Amino acid sequence: MLLIMFxxxxxxxxxxxxxxxxxxxxxxxxxxxSSFTTKLLxxxxxxxxxxxxxxxxxxxxxxxxxxxxxxxxxxxxxxxGELIVKFREGVSEEDIKKLLxxxxxxxxxxxxxxxxxxxxxxxxxxxxxxxxxFRNLKEVEYAEPNYIRRTFEGx
Amino acid sequence: MQSQTTSGGPLKGIRFIGLxxxxxxxxxxxxSCNEGSSSTDRSKDVRQPYGVAGRDFSEGEIIVKFRRxxxxxxxxxxxxxxxxxxxxxxxxxxxxxxxxxxxxxxIEDALREYLRDPDVEYAEPNYIRRPFIVxDDPLFSQQWxxxxxxxxxxxxxxxxxxxxxxAVIDTGVDYAHEDLSYNMWVNPKEVAGNDLDxxxxxxxxxIYGINAINGTGDxxxxxxxxxxxxGIIGATGNNGIGVTGVNxxxxxxxxxxxxxxxxxLSDEIECIDYIIxxxxxxxxxxxxxxxxxxxxxxxxxxxxxxxxQDYGIIFxxxxxxxxxxxxxxxxxPASYDLPNIIAVAATDQDDTLADFSNYGIRSVDLGAPxxxxxxxxxxxxxxxxxGTSMATPHVTGAVGLLSVYLTSYNYIQIKxxxxxxxxxxxxxxxxLLSGGRLNLFYALSFPGRPVRPTGLSASSGTQxxxxxxxxxxxxxxxxFRIERKTSSTPFIPIGDPLSANTVSYTDSDxxxxxxxxxxxxxxxxxxxxxxxxxxxxxxxxxxxxxxTAIPVSPSVISLSWTDNSSIEGxFRIERKKGTDxxxxxxxxxxxIKSYADTGLSSSxxxxxxxRAYKGISVSAYSNEASAxxxxxxxxxxxxxxxxxxxxxxxxxxxxxxxxxxxxxxxKWIERSxxxxxx
Numbered sequence: 001m002l003l004i005m006f007x008x009x010x011x012x013x014x015x016x017x018x019x020x021x022x023x024x025x026x027x028x029x030x031x032x033x034s035s036f037t038t039k040l041l042x043x044x045x046x047x048x049x050x051x052x053x054x055x056x057x058x059x060x061x062x063x064x065x066x067x068x069x070x071x072x073x074x075x076x077x078x079x080x081g082e083l084i085v086k087f088r089e090g091v092s093e094e095d096i097k098k099l100l101x102x103x104x105x106x107x108x109x110x111x112x113x114x115x116x117x118x119x120x121x122x123x124x125x126x127x128x129x130x131x132x133x134f135r136n137l138k139e140v141e142y143a144e145p146n147y148i149r150r151t152f153e154g155x
Numbered sequence: 156m157q158s159q160t161t162s163g164g165p166l167k168g169i170r171f172i173g174l175x176x177x178x179x180x181x182x183x184x185x186x187s188c189n190e191g192s193s194s195t196d197r198s199k200d201v202r203q204p205y206g207v208a209g210r211d212f213s214e215g216e217i218i219v220k221f222r223r224x225x226x227x228x229x230x231x232x233x234x235x236x237x238x239x240x241x242x243x244x245x246x247x248x249x250x251x252x253x254x255x256x257x258x259x260x261x262i263e264d265a266l267r268e269y270l271r272d273p274d275v276e277y278a279e280p281n282y283i284r285r286p287f288i289v290x291d292d293p294l295f296s297q298q299w300x301x302x303x304x305x306x307x308x309x310x311x312x313x314x315x316x317x318x319x320x321x322a323v324i325d326t327g328v329d330y331a332h333e334d335l336s337y338n339m340w341v342n343p344k345e346v347a348g349n350d351l352d353x354x355x356x357x358x359x360x361x362i363y364g365i366n367a368i369n370g371t372g373d374x375x376x377x378x379x380x381x382x383x384x385x386g387i388i389g390a391t392g393n394n395g396i397g398v399t400g401v402n403x404x405x406x407x408x409x410x411x412x413x414x415x416x417x418x419x420l421s422d423e424i425e426c427i428d429y430i431i432x433x434x435x436x437x438x439x440x441x442x443x444x445x446x447x448x449x450x451x452x453x454x455x456x457x458x459x460x461x462x463x464q465d466y467g468i469i470f471x472x473x474x475x476x477x478x479x480x481x482x483x484x485x486x487x488p489a490s491y492d493l494p495n496i497i498a499v500a501a502t503d504q505d506d507t508l509a510d511f512s513n514y515g516i517r518s519v520d521l522g523a524p525x526x527x528x529x530x531x532x533x534x535x536x537x538x539x540x541x542g543t544s545m546a547t548p549h550v551t552g553a554v555g556l557l558s559v560y561l562t563s564y565n566y567i568q569i570k571x572x573x574x575x576x577x578x579x580x581x582x583x584x585x586x587l588l589s590g591g592r593l594n595l596f597y598a599l600s601f602p603g604r605p606v607r608p609t610g611l612s613a614s615s616g617t618q619x620x621x622x623x624x625x626x627x628x629x630x631x632x633x634x635f636r637i638e639r640k641t642s643s644t645p646f647i648p649i650g651d652p653l654s655a656n657t658v659s660y661t662d663s664d665x666x667x668x669x670x671x672x673x674x675x676x677x678x679x680x681x682x683x684x685x686x687x688x689x690x691x692x693x694x695x696x697x698x699x700x701x702x703t704a705i706p707v708s709p710s711v712i713s714l715s716w717t718d719n720s721s722i723e724g725x726f727r728i729e730r731k732k733g734t735d736x737x738x739x740x741x742x743x744x745x746x747i748k749s750y751a752d753t754g755l756s757s758s759x760x761x762x763x764x765x766r767a768y769k770g771i772s773v774s775a776y777s778n779e780a781s782a783x784x785x786x787x788x789x790x791x792x793x794x795x796x797x798x799x800x801x802x803x804x805x806x807x808x809x810x811x812x813x814x815x816x817x818x819x820x821x822k823w824i825e826r827s828x829x830x831x832x833x
Binding site: 084109 | 325326370380383412413416417418419420421423424425427428431432446447448449450451453454455458459462473474475476511540541542543544545547
């Protein structure tokens with residue numbers, strides 16, 4: 001109960017951040033590729049005035065930031081009822097199947113060379129909920145929506 | 156066509172010299188091999204049709220290259236000795252001359268004469284180049300993009316990349332298209348049409364690739380995009396049908412994950428998983444074409460492309476069609492910070508950025524033709540499309556061709572070859588990392604050079620010293636070289652070459668009040684990168700320093716300072732009291748380094764600062780110094796002395812030693828001095 005309240009408070013905080021910083025982006029900067037470098041541009045208005053340079057090796061951090069800024073959950077940018085999930089090294093396929101079974105979720109597809117799975121969420125669970133649930137599992141390295149990519153072709 | 160005129164002489168020169176370098180070996184053996192046939196050929200006024208070798212070189216002129224560092228005068232003397240006239244020179248190749256031979260001198264004699272001179276590195280006939288390897292595909296004349304990237308010139312060197320596989324992750328490919336079927340990759344371990352997964356990879360009859368949407372082995376394109384993209388990379392060339400690709404022959408692996416409305420990332424990942432599997436099985440996959448994207452960052456996609464990097468595979472990604480800056484509004488996968496990604500913008504026939512094309516000096520690498528691009532569409536059709544989707548496969552095609560030509564190169568060297576051999580387009584210099592548009596011929600002619608540095612910034616502080624910094628975009632440079640110019644001198648190199656990975660430099664060898672323009676390039680054993688942006692800075696008048704203020708009587712304070720300028724017209728001395736603003740109390744002429752400020756009130760603390768001026772220019776201020784005049788009537792020349800900045804004269808050596816150690820001690824000494832004075 002306390003945890004849920006805490007999470008709610010966190011969400012409110014995140015939304016305040018969004019409102020204050022409508023202009024936000026992550027781009028690549030020329031740097032050594034050993035660590036993933038992101039450039040976060042934050043500002044009070046539409047134009048980016050304040051630059052914050054962050055070095056981050058943890059990719060899930062980046063994804064969380066983009067999610068919290070609402071980039072991910074606008075319109076039909078991902079497929080409903082599905083998640084792309086990478087499990088941590090050492091988690092066996094047996095463990096994964098049991099875990100998913102207990103949650104009433106299922107494997108749709110498996111990408112062997114990437115140790116990554118396409119997961120069917122339990123009926124009634126939407127993608128934002130699923131992200132929260134899966135990211136809290138200790139077996140999960142990351143979980144993200146199954147985004148849609150489009151062609152870049154004009155007329 | 157406009158672009159040809161704006162790109163000007165140097166570019167023509169580059170192309171020309173590129174040719175010269177390529178035929179250098181031929182030139183060495185020229186005298187023995189070509190003597191007979193060429194001198195008897197007198198059909199010079201007959202215009203030869205394409206594909207027929209006619210006159211080999213321009214009569215009465217040759218190209219001479221002197222060794223680096225030979226003085227101008229000596230080069231001229233050599234021309235004089237042969238009695239030849241200089242017909243043409245090149246801005247960026249000062250040692251190369253097109254020499255007009257005297258009447259009656261044969262090319263062979265002239266070459267012999269020049270080559271006798273040890274200053275001459277090589278001399279060769281001024282060969283005539285014709286686009287004689289023009290494919291017979293009937294629609295080739297409408298493929299402006301291929302001419303733009305100098306594909307016909309490149310095809311003289313190589314046009315067959317059939318040993319290389321490139322994967323097209325898209326809407327599928329019409330593998331039965333009359334102009335594509337010949338260049339489709341074929342899974343060697345799969346038997347067509349037997350309804351079995353012969354190679355045990357999980358797909359039945361995956362002959363040309365897979366359809367990740369329905370998990371089958373049939374990547375047929377029902378939309379058109381993927382077929383169009385594939386034709387740009389490798390529609391069969393010189394087969395008398397339709398169009399030609401950047402590669403006349405290549406192997407295209409068809410991987411379908413999108414339909415008309417786009418595709419899910421999970422299916423794209425499945426395609427990449429398939430590529431890795433096939434690479435592990437020994438297929439020579441060198442490039443992936445990604446003419447798609449959207450704004451969401453995906454770890455799974457990032458990791459998948461990162462895995463391609465581990466296998467030395469380049470992922471060529473479309474920059475996007477929003478007309479926006481990817482540096483601030485990233486588009487993925489183009490915007491991932493991965494060294495095996497090449498992000499491509501679209502240019503038009505005038506070599507300007509297409510108005511729909513995204514850009515980004517940090518995150519979009521180069522331009523390629525992407526407007527009105529004719530290529531294959533399903534059911535043996537042909538159509539013109541616009542988009543960064545169409546620009547991207549030009550670069551993927553280049554990856555394929557270069558991978559065959561430069562077999563020993565790794566993916567970094569291939570990528571840097573493409574980016575360092577672009578045709579520079581000044582309007583794109585500030586919008587694309589490489590600053591230019593793909594040129595296939597330059598890439599083949601000048602392989603292995605480093606990518607140019609970007610973001611050069613020159614700045615100065617209070618003294619005439621210029622601090623430079625830039626971004627190193629290359630992993631294969633041996634070092635950097637900085638060039639500088641002023642309004643009266645052209646760009647010349649300054650200092651010694653800087654070592655690899657250097658990203659800053661301080662130029663102390665500058666004069667005051669001069670505007671300098673800087674540029675930097677990377678170099679390695681294969682040559683120089685294109686230039687960075689240019690950055691201008693105006694050096695300041697050197698500010699005076701070490702100002703001290705010493706009260707010499709209740710009404711006089713003595714000032715002295717260090718003159719750091721060699722061109723100042725004089726100094727302005729400013730004074731204030733308490734919280735009053737500073738006001739000029741005196742102006743002294745140049746090289747004066749002290750001043751006695753008189754008429755002051757006793758027992759008052761005054762603050763001083765000094766700056767140099769010349770004409771209307773002024774330097775920054777010196778440090779601030781303060782002094783307190785002693786009370787009047789007390790006699791003696793003592794008084795309170797407190798000095799801001801560099802130090803005090805009063806108190807002598809002891810004070811100098813003690814200041815940094817015990818500031819309290821100073822106050823104690825001051826008190827005792829004051830006591831003494833009273």
